[in-house]
Amino acid sequence: MTPVERAQMAMMLEVCAFPKPGNVDRCHDYDDTRLEHFLASTILARPALEMAAEKAAGPGEIIHRAVALTNTHRGGNTHFGAFLLLVPLIMGDGIEGARRLVATTTVEDAVEFYRAFQETSVRVNPGDELDINDPGAIDELKKRELTLYDVMLHSAPRDMVAREWVNGFHLTRKAADLLKQFGCGQEAVVETFLFLLATEPDTFIVKKHGEAVAVRTMEHALEVRSGLRDIYDLDEELIGKGINPGSIADIIIASIYIALGEGWEWDC
Structure with a gap:
């Protein structure tokens, strides 16, 4: 399976x-x-994923390209966060290479990332000094000479x-190991x-509903893992309230990508 195929499989399996x-x-x-919006994005993203495999442009431009390709259906943004992880993982041939790659990103990578962000409806933190919705944000990036790594650090x-960019893809690595530990x-x-x-x-969840809801969701998930609550009950409750753990889903996609490259079986 090629890196591009692994990335598409990871998006689909998640x-x-x-x-x-x-x-x-x-x-x-x-x-x-x-569901079909997510599956469509898995297919539509392929040219950008191929660019990553070929290292045909900088990571910022490739992330922008992936977002543009998949922002063509009525389902809105489906994989922005996943692309932010998959692109350096593909370009770096794994976690170690991705760590080195993100440290060498440029101001132009940051500009392309902001342009991609401005083409979506991705939630952001209000009041951020580098507000993506500020028309002058790109000029500020250039003025302060901020790279894409600097933006992720911020x-x-x-x-x-x-956080995965600045902590060495820690959760991606951990979740890939968990996938293999939990079976197939x-x-x-x-x-x-x-x-x-x-x-x-x-x-x-924090951006959409606040920190208290995110903490309460953790507690409910722990109850499920402890056998005190039914997972289907929690699923229905969160769906009904529109509480969707989208960031964890992005990290799961990246972890599946890594695990597939290490022999993890998806079709047992």
């Missing part, structure tokens, strides 16, 4: 796994984003996907997702 409390999967849609305290196929994906949900406050 969204199809069931039950993943709160997220779109084979049994749950949201009104504005459905965002890391409030965004767990950005869909059950391993669900168990890994639930583990992260019980131990990490999902920053997409």
Whole structure:
């Protein structure tokens, strides 16, 4: 399986796994984003993923390209965070190479990333001094000579996907190991997702609903892992309230990509 195929498989396997409390999967849609939107993005992203494999441009431009290709359906943004992880992992041929690559990003990478962000409806933290919605944000990046790594460093305290760039893809590595520990196929994906949900406050939930809801979601996931609550009950509750752990889903995609390259079996 090529790196591009592994990336597409990772995107597909994550969204199809069931039950993943709160997220779109084979049994749950949201009104504005459905399973087929995620699957369409998996297919539409291929030219950008090929650019990453060929190292045909900088990571910022490739992330922008991936977002542009997949922002062509009515489902809105589906994989922005996943592209932020997959592109350096593909370009770096794994986690070690990705660590080196992100440290050498440029101001132009940051500019392309901001341009990609401005073409989506991705949630951001209000009041950020580098507000993506500020028309002068790109000029500020250039003025301060901020690289894409600098932008991720700035965002890391409030965004767990950005945090992966600055902590050496720590959760991606951990989740890839968990996938192999939990076995194979869909059950391993669900168990890994639930583990992260019980131990990490999902920053997409924080942005959308506040920190208290993110912490409460962790507690509920821990109850499921402890056998005190039914996973299907939690899934229905989160779906009903629109509480979707989107950042954890992005990290699961990256971890599946890594695990597939290390021999993890998806079709057991």
